[in-house]
Amino acid sequence: MTGKTCETLSKDGLTRTVRHFFGMNLGAAALVAILAQMAPLAAQETDDALAGGDADRGAELFQECSGCHQIGPGATNRIGPHLNEIFDRQAGSIPGFAYSKSMQRMGDDGLVWAYRNLDAYLENPRALVSRTRMSYRGMADATDRSDVLAFLRAYSAKPSDIPESPPTASDAGHDLDPAILALDGDPEYGEYLSGECITCHSPQGADTGIPSITLWPEDDFVIALHAYKEQLRPHPAMQMVAARLSNEEIAALAAYFASLTPD
Amino acid sequence: MTLTRRHFIGTTAAVAGTLAAPMLGAQTRPRAVVIGGGAGGATAARYIAKDSGGAIDVTLIEPSRSYYTCFFSNLYLGGFRSIDSLAHSYGKLAADNDINVVHDWATGIDRDARTVALAGGGSIPYDRLIIAPGIGFIDDAVPGWSVAAQNAMPHAYKGGSQTEILKARIAAMPEGGTFVMVAPPNPYRCPPGPYERVSMIAHYLREANPTAKIVVADPKEKFSKMALFQEGWNDLYPGMVDWIGSDFGGGNVEVRPDSMEVLIDGEVVKADACNVIPAMKAGQIAHAAALTEGNWAPVVPATMQSRMDENIHILGDAAAQGDMPKSGFAANSQAKVAAMAVRGALTGSRVFPAKFSNTCWSLIDTDNGVKVGASYIATDEKIASVDSFISQTGEAGDLRAATYRESLGWYDAITADMFG
Numbered sequence: 001m002t003g004k005t006c007e008t009l010s011k012d013g014l015t016r017t018v019r020h021f022f023g024m025n026l027g028a029a030a031l032v033a034i035l036a037q038m039a040p041l042a043a044q045e046t047d048d049a050l051a052g053g054d055a056d057r058g059a060e061l062f063q064e065c066s067g068c069h070q071i072g073p074g075a076t077n078r079i080g081p082h083l084n085e086i087f088d089r090q091a092g093s094i095p096g097f098a099y100s101k102s103m104q105r106m107g108d109d110g111l112v113w114a115y116r117n118l119d120a121y122l123e124n125p126r127a128l129v130s131r132t133r134m135s136y137r138g139m140a141d142a143t144d145r146s147d148v149l150a151f152l153r154a155y156s157a158k159p160s161d162i163p164e165s166p167p168t169a170s171d172a173g174h175d176l177d178p179a180i181l182a183l184d185g186d187p188e189y190g191e192y193l194s195g196e197c198i199t200c201h202s203p204q205g206a207d208t209g210i211p212s213i214t215l216w217p218e219d220d221f222v223i224a225l226h227a228y229k230e231q232l233r234p235h236p237a238m239q240m241v242a243a244r245l246s247n248e249e250i251a252a253l254a255a256y257f258a259s260l261t262p263d
Numbered sequence: 264m265t266l267t268r269r270h271f272i273g274t275t276a277a278v279a280g281t282l283a284a285p286m287l288g289a290q291t292r293p294r295a296v297v298i299g300g301g302a303g304g305a306t307a308a309r310y311i312a313k314d315s316g317g318a319i320d321v322t323l324i325e326p327s328r329s330y331y332t333c334f335f336s337n338l339y340l341g342g343f344r345s346i347d348s349l350a351h352s353y354g355k356l357a358a359d360n361d362i363n364v365v366h367d368w369a370t371g372i373d374r375d376a377r378t379v380a381l382a383g384g385g386s387i388p389y390d391r392l393i394i395a396p397g398i399g400f401i402d403d404a405v406p407g408w409s410v411a412a413q414n415a416m417p418h419a420y421k422g423g424s425q426t427e428i429l430k431a432r433i434a435a436m437p438e439g440g441t442f443v444m445v446a447p448p449n450p451y452r453c454p455p456g457p458y459e460r461v462s463m464i465a466h467y468l469r470e471a472n473p474t475a476k477i478v479v480a481d482p483k484e485k486f487s488k489m490a491l492f493q494e495g496w497n498d499l500y501p502g503m504v505d506w507i508g509s510d511f512g513g514g515n516v517e518v519r520p521d522s523m524e525v526l527i528d529g530e531v532v533k534a535d536a537c538n539v540i541p542a543m544k545a546g547q548i549a550h551a552a553a554l555t556e557g558n559w560a561p562v563v564p565a566t567m568q569s570r571m572d573e574n575i576h577i578l579g580d581a582a583a584q585g586d587m588p589k590s591g592f593a594a595n596s597q598a599k600v601a602a603m604a605v606r607g608a609l610t611g612s613r614v615f616p617a618k619f620s621n622t623c624w625s626l627i628d629t630d631n632g633v634k635v636g637a638s639y640i641a642t643d644e645k646i647a648s649v650d651s652f653i654s655q656t657g658e659a660g661d662l663r664a665a666t667y668r669e670s671l672g673w674y675d676a677i678t679a680d681m682f683g
Binding site: 157158159160161162163164165166167168169170188189191192193195196198199200201202204206207208209210236237239240241243244 | 488588653
């Protein structure tokens with residue numbers, strides 16, 4: 001994971017955007033270049049659009065694409081490459097298909113197709129891949145794109161079968177509030193939220209490979225979770241958990257764990 | 264009156280025939296009944312009882328007196344765990360949380376009368392029912408295999424005796440013998456499970472029978488953590504594992520348990536030990552109660568309620584919920600959401616937005632653990648994945664060792680979360 005690269009480039013809260021946007025290995029220079037091109041993409045708008053794509057409507061919209069692209073059982077390369085397993089596919093990587101040099105370079109630089117970059121590519125192909133051979137002017141409407149992507153997503157690996165495959169929806173984290181430590185945590189909400197924690201962290205405070213989080217001072221707890229949320233602390237599972245906790249939720253958890261009485 | 268009932272049922276025996284009678288007309292508390300005492304059911308029973316502070320009368324129906332976790336059973340095959348370390352009883356769950364644990368089979372559900380019929384006779388009424396029955400196998404999914412053949416060719420995909428049989432069969436392989444696994448098609452319980460199992464068997468054979476071979480016939484082209492497992496097999500068990508994917512006929516399999524032969528794409532392979540993991544479906548009670556659509560039972564994501572019956576919640580492997588894999592971690596996560604929804608419905612307690620998560624650890628070799636995880640939200644349509652992570656190939660040994668230690672901590676924590 002390119003965690004460090006992301007950190008240095010995205011002090012503005014775009015860290016998660018970047019994580020989704022790129023594959024694993026994109027170099028810093030390419031990242032800067034693409035970020036510059038992607039700047040007009042409003043992250044929140046994209047998130048909302050992706051969360052509720054209508055695959056049936058997407059199938060109808062795909063008629064516009066099907067002159068060149070096939071998808072589904074038995075799909076083969078035509079004018080454009082087939083789109084089965086397009087999610088998580090390295091750009092320009094189907095053997096034998098004559099990609100543009102631009103597309104091959106993107107693949108070599110580490111571009112792996114995922115929601116965000118497919119959305120950007122659909123919106124304006126040349127913004128992402130300058131000299132792509134895909135002669136399509138772009139799909140302006142975010143809802144249309146989201147529906148098409150929901151349709152395409154159904155022909156790539158299912159997260160239920162392969163849990164590491166790309167997400168099918170978005171749940172963006174919330175911005176950091178400077179007044180965070182002043183929040184009163186709601187321990188009852190914290191108790192519910194703690195269900196996600198104690199599947200791994202023993203509420204009794206045992207440490208058998210996973211550290212104790214019981215009876216921490218509330219401030220320390222809050223600071224630690226925010227450090228995971230900002231990916232300053234490195235553990236991927238904790239980064240994922242913290243990423244979608246709001247300030248209020250972190251405060252609630254801190255209040256709950258501080259109040260526990262170990263057996 | 265409730266005292267009488269609690270004494271009456273106790274925590275062990277299922278004297279079910281007389282069970283229903285004393286409750287009629289005597290109910291003062293709303294009743295939640297849970298079918299299945301695994302990662303979903305035991306967690307749900309415990310959370311409903313614990314968090315309602317006794318306001319809800321909770322019954323758990325589970326035939327086994329000792330529950331053997333399917334998770335970590337591969338570590339037993341690899342020699343990292345004893346079988347006893349995977350066993351858990353229900354006594355503490357029952358005693359600490361005042362849960363009526365009934366050791367019997369639920370054979371049917373009368374959804375109109377809201378009662379559960381028991382194999383031992385009688386029935387148990389409910390206001391809310393949670394079913395977490397795990398998996399069953401699809402008949403004739405692997406030609407030549409049936410439950411009658413499960414001693415010769417164990418599935419070892421439900422915890423306990425099947426796992427022990429498989430270990431014994433592998434230990435009895437002749438020098439240089441062949442172990443064959445028939446891997447399952449999607450969707451199935453524990454996506455990385457068959458491949459962790461291959462790793463653990465390879466680990467065992469590397470010491471005990473180093474010229475032995477492992478053949479995997481797989482109906483899939485790819486599987487979870489594929490790059491991580493294949494890296495491990497190449498580096499740590501070179502030449503031992505032959506994985507045959509669907510491109511090479513791995514999905515075209517027939518088995519002959521009598522002669523211990525496996526036909527893979529028409530070619531006969533003589534197996535000295537064979538593990539057949541057939542295609543799966545929801546546990547029987549979900550089908551019996553007409554809660555399924557195809558092989559699985561569809562649910563409303565925000566509450567895990569059945570799409571067929573709002574008084575029934577379905578957890579874990581049996582549920583068709585969307586993007587979550589079928590895993591113990593996932594069932595435990597879903598159980599907490601369902602428990603909150605049940606409490607909200609029966610006692611009016613606060614209901615917060617559903618959140619789900621999952622992490623699956625796998626062991627490849629000694630101190631060489633990897634993991635994959637994802638987080639999820641409930642949309643109207645399905646439980647949808649919103650983020651994921653996975654261990655990387657080429658990681659340092661220290662990180663892999665720490666990941667393995669993490670999995671040990673997780674095992675202790677989740678089993679405590681299930682059984683108290």
